[in-house]
Amino acid sequence: MLVVTRTRTVITAFTLVSVLALGACSDDDPEPKFAPTPSTSAPTEESTSPVASMGPVEAFVAWVDARNGALATGDTADAEALSAATCKTCRNSLDPIREIYEKGGHYETDGWTVVASKVISESDDSAKVSAGLKYAAGRTVPEAGAEPVTYEVERHIVQVKLTKEDDQWRVKFLGYLS
Secondary structure (H helix, E strand, O other): OHHHHHHHHHHHHHHHHHHHHHHHOOOOOOOOOOEEOOOOOOOOOOOOOOOOOOOHHHHHHHHHHHHHHHHHHOOOHHHHHOEOOOOHHHHHHHHHHHHHHHOOOEEEEOOEEEEEEEEEEEOOOEEEEEEEEEEOOEEEEOOOOOOOEEEOOEEEEEEEEEEEEOOEEEEEEEEEOO
16 A cells, blocks of 8 residues: 555656646636536437537536546546547546556546536637546555555545537646645
8 A cells, every 4th residue: 555655646746746837837826716516417308419518617527427437347438538639647547447447456436526616717729627626535456356455535626628629628638736
């Protein structure tokens, strides 16, 4: 467990430093105030493509839901469909899920919950969302026959960049502020 904790700490620290460095290049100051996350509802018959009608916050929530589904099944296709092709941080979040399942491992967790979110900026083809995430406690079995690694609840503030591709918001970058 010490190796996993140290690895998580190093990855989190690296990501935080990277995000802070990127943030220093911008005139925008992060605002830690959040509004409650809008609830998503089932598509109506009038809507031909519920994905196309999602705003940036709804698209990020859908990405988190798809990632949680991948934790349960190992199938990352839905989350990848909501990720921009250039999103390295998306791949960094999804590749380990696929790899663990390929080795016969699995996850025992409810995954992430978007506790609160707020659009920081939005144009026709890009948006920034600030969000509070809660990582559920759980266990990961890293490969078939391995001892499970347990972890406790974590809370993080993230800044998400989205881009519009084919009239659909897609996650382009996920950076940790805390």
